[in-house]
Amino acid sequence: MTNTNHFPAKPKVGMISLGCAKNLVDAEIMLGSVLQRGMEITSRAEEADVLVINTCAFIDSAKEESIEAILEAHQQRGLNKRPDQKLIVSGCMSQRFARELHNELPEVDAFIGLDQIRELGAIVEEMATRPSRLRHGSNASEMHALLFTDTRPTYIPDYDTPRFRLTPAHSAYVKIAEGCNHPCSFCVIPQMRGKHRSRKPESVLAEIRALVCEGVREINLISQDTTYYGMDLWEAKAGPRQPVDSARGPTLASLLREIQQIEGEFWVRLLYTHPAHWSDELIETIAECDKVARYIDIPLQHIDESMLSRMRRETSRGHIEELIHKLRAGISGVTLRTTFIVGFPSETDAEFETLLDFIGRSRFERLGIFKYSQEEGSRAARMSGQLPAKIKNARYRTAMAMQQSIAHDLASQKIGSELKLLVDQPHIARSEADAPDVDARVVLSEPAPVGDFVRRTVKGSRGYDLLA
Ligand code: SF4
Numbered sequence: 001m002t003n004t005n006h007f008p009a010k011p012k013v014g015m016i017s018l019g020c021a022k023n024l025v026d027a028e029i030m031l032g033s034v035l036q037r038g039m040e041i042t043s044r045a046e047e048a049d050v051l052v053i054n055t056c057a058f059i060d061s062a063k064e065e066s067i068e069a070i071l072e073a074h075q076q077r078g079l080n081k082r083p084d085q086k087l088i089v090s091g092c093m094s095q096r097f098a099r100e101l102h103n104e105l106p107e108v109d110a111f112i113g114l115d116q117i118r119e120l121g122a123i124v125e126e127m128a129t130r131p132s133r134l135r136h137g138s139n140a141s142e143m144h145a146l147l148f149t150d151t152r153p154t155y156i157p158d159y160d161t162p163r164f165r166l167t168p169a170h171s172a173y174v175k176i177a178e179g180c181n182h183p184c185s186f187c188v189i190p191q192m193r194g195k196h197r198s199r200k201p202e203s204v205l206a207e208i209r210a211l212v213c214e215g216v217r218e219i220n221l222i223s224q225d226t227t228y229y230g231m232d233l234w235e236a237k238a239g240p241r242q243p244v245d246s247a248r249g250p251t252l253a254s255l256l257r258e259i260q261q262i263e264g265e266f267w268v269r270l271l272y273t274h275p276a277h278w279s280d281e282l283i284e285t286i287a288e289c290d291k292v293a294r295y296i297d298i299p300l301q302h303i304d305e306s307m308l309s310r311m312r313r314e315t316s317r318g319h320i321e322e323l324i325h326k327l328r329a330g331i332s333g334v335t336l337r338t339t340f341i342v343g344f345p346s347e348t349d350a351e352f353e354t355l356l357d358f359i360g361r362s363r364f365e366r367l368g369i370f371k372y373s374q375e376e377g378s379r380a381a382r383m384s385g386q387l388p389a390k391i392k393n394a395r396y397r398t399a400m401a402m403q404q405s406i407a408h409d410l411a412s413q414k415i416g417s418e419l420k421l422l423v424d425q426p427h428i429a430r431s432e433a434d435a436p437d438v439d440a441r442v443v444l445s446e447p448a449p450v451g452d453f454v455r456r457t458v459k460g461s462r463g464y465d466l467l468a
Contacts, residue, residue, distance in 0.1 A: 014048030019056025032162030113149030343392030346385030
């Protein structure tokens, strides 16, 4: 390979990863491919010969944040006098909008899609042969960024996919499936991430065994639709609305039973479960497996029947209420986390009141509220009755205020109980009721070794957090 500019033979690669845990796992795989090629990784953007911005395109504000990160990286490249530094844009925004951004962001040297994440090492090598766009001054605009994207992603990692973990040593995300088959009218994720595809149970189990051997104490299972796990692997293909049945092939319940058999002290946490694919078997499995955290992340988005149908959630109010009842009755001490969207097109005051009433009655331990965002290319974006920001903001504040008082009350009820905690920092830990990055913390009065499980009695609460 001829190096036509000031690019080192063994370039250093930096990464700025935005968005969710699924994007973070993609960042880890990209860095794994870089290490496999013998290159170096740096956490200092100014030192990087190639800087990757792993973008998010979940909602408009996430896209804006991604664009700002790209422009900021470009500005820093100028300020740090690094004209040879190359900028690569990856992630959901690149997957979906690379062709448009290609013209609008001449600062970028290459765009890569979701199917190309394991090829980052090879792509960086290819960049080395490209002249610097900054050194070419007025000719820079004539040099187009390289495009490495496919229209519909199909990639899914395996247990032996090289990966450089970006999470603390004791906690890891494991992506058990990718893509989504649901038609939620507000969401464009299926257009970006493609159809649901599960990893084989053996692949997931091999990865978890290796992580536990390395000393990981918390495994967070992630995907777009975790409760649909395995159903696309059944011999007789299952549609997204069919009942979950372990007799027909792999399911999340059968996977959890196998994870329970893995030797070692760890807990495994379920994130992003869709209400449509819960089964009695899954509830019984969680109740019986002591390595499965009593924590369920189940985004519900709304409860009003008409809203659920306009959102095309494929669940009904009756189903959700019965499911919440079964989860609480079947898994003692379970913590439920959910999210709701307020200000969806045509949401009336009465429909919002129905949601508030449900939040008040259900007393979710953890709850997030999103203001509806009109996503280009989604069905809901074309609906009439788009609501002004003022209404969305007011509904957001009302729902958050209600939840805040519920969460503070639930936290104060924990005083006096003994909890098993995973230590994140000498004075900061989490119980099984708290997922990393999104939930509350337990502040420790006495320090404890990072990465250990400890038992402490809760002595007080401060807002959402506990003191122990
Ligand atoms: S379940 Fe709905 S909201 Fe979630 S990723 Fe799939 S389409 Fe989007």
